[in-house]
Amino acid sequence: MSIQFSLKGKGGKGVAKQLETICITTGPVEVGDYVTLNIGPIHPAMHGTLRVITKTDGETIVSAKPEIGYLHRGVEKLGENLTYSQFLPITDRLNYCSAICNNVAYEMAVEKLLGLQVPPKAQLIRMIMMELARIADHQVCVGILGVDLGALTPFFYLIIQREEIYEIFEWHHGARLTNSMGAIGGVEADLPERFHEKWPKLRDTIRKANDETDKLLTHNRIWMDRTIGVNAFCADDALNWGFTGPMLRACGVKRDLRKEEPYLMYDEVNFEIPTGKHGDVFDRYMVRMLEMEESVKIIDQAYALYKELPEDAPLMKKVPKIIKPPEGQIYHAIESPNGELGFFIKSDGSDKPYRIKIRPPCYMVYQAFEDLVKGEMISDLIACLSSLNVIAGELDR
């Protein structure tokens, strides 16, 4: 007998009506042995302002409807009313775990619209910074996944390293979280002096932290029980739902835009694309862990390429102060830590974009949420949500 049922039976009409209003957005209330459970938008286990309205049969989820829009700020509308350079700081507020990837994705889209080629040194600095951001993003994701499943220690190992990465960001462009790195046409500053001493040490500590996390989690009995086979997803479904990034790779599809559509200088560095097999929480965790290792490798190689360039190599392409691209529309996508992050820009020849559309990677992943968690337990819903790395800022725009 469900709570809802018993409330109605007792004549508690007020409370029953309240229950109805809570799920009014999901359609009519089914009278069955299901309990409607509302999770979020303000809840410690929901990342940001996410809300899921679930129907449960005991502990098992019968349906889970995500409601989004609690962090909708109208970024696309804002973009139509700001100039091309003014929009750059707004992109920080999309995926705030790896703001640099958003910045570079936007800059590259505008550069494509302008038909610009950025100097090689700027490309390498962008690559190094983006990979650092990727490591930071994955560290947060894996750390929080651990916290949500009750493993607090790895979070500290990882977050200490993230602080070190943020220190590099701070030296380079003065901001830690909302980076606004670079500008349209290149980057404004060379790698900071201290980076050259810092990186050889940092790469080892990042690896050490990953190693410790791996030792604590990967073969841990509790961890394995909580993650292996939990919301497994097949590759065909993942492609049909528009998955990209680590989520797709965990399903066994070897696809990475850094390899498929190489941008910057990614075709000049060697790295592997880690893939999973079952698309479950464990595979997603493993893919992210291995990607961090690959990112360290990419930074090493990019840094070696950077060292070969003369010290006074240009960092910026000459771009007019007021950017007025020709009429036309382009779409450009990069591989952000979460997957394909694309910017569609339509220009009408004025100094403001006519239309900006952001294609956030976790938007496509999160819309399949019901398919992912149906038939699982409520506690697995939390594990699933953490492993998706849904960032509300990017989701709602």
Add this chain to the structure above:
Amino acid sequence: MSLKDRVADILGKDLVALNEFRGDLCIEVPKGRIVQVLAKLKEEGGFDFLSDLFGVDNLDLYAKAAKKKKKSQEESEDTGETKGKESVQPRFEVIYLLLSLSTNERLQVMVRVPEDDLELPTVTGLWKAANWPEREVFDMFGIRFKGHPNLRRLLMWDEFQDHPLRKDYPLEGKGEERHLNYDIA
């Protein structure tokens, strides 16, 4: 065979216009045939991945073009004949971003939607990925998708009246406030 020719070959009569800019190919197809065209591109063209789907409001663009035209007409003092004959261009566009997983080619498929007939068939039958994007287009532009399993507002709240990404909606909003109507008796 280039992508352009291949697409033209597959679509035949359904190809209304073709536009290339900085290597991005954008094709226009008739509104009524969108599902068939996309199915064809999926089956024969190998565009098996729907990357995104979104709307564009061309109101300001047309206003600008009309202004320009008027100006040039005034300059050449050649009014009268062409006036009144102007065909009304459809106000909205919906763009489907397709991707071929095997060849990594991208294609923008565009349909024009006039203001007096804001309805398109849904493509959720071809790609589940179209589910939320179609809801967002409905939310932001007011274009309805026929056959969509759950066509409700996505980002704005359900009681919201306007469609905020339309060009005639002011940036600062119209002073709407969200009231949560939990009328507990």
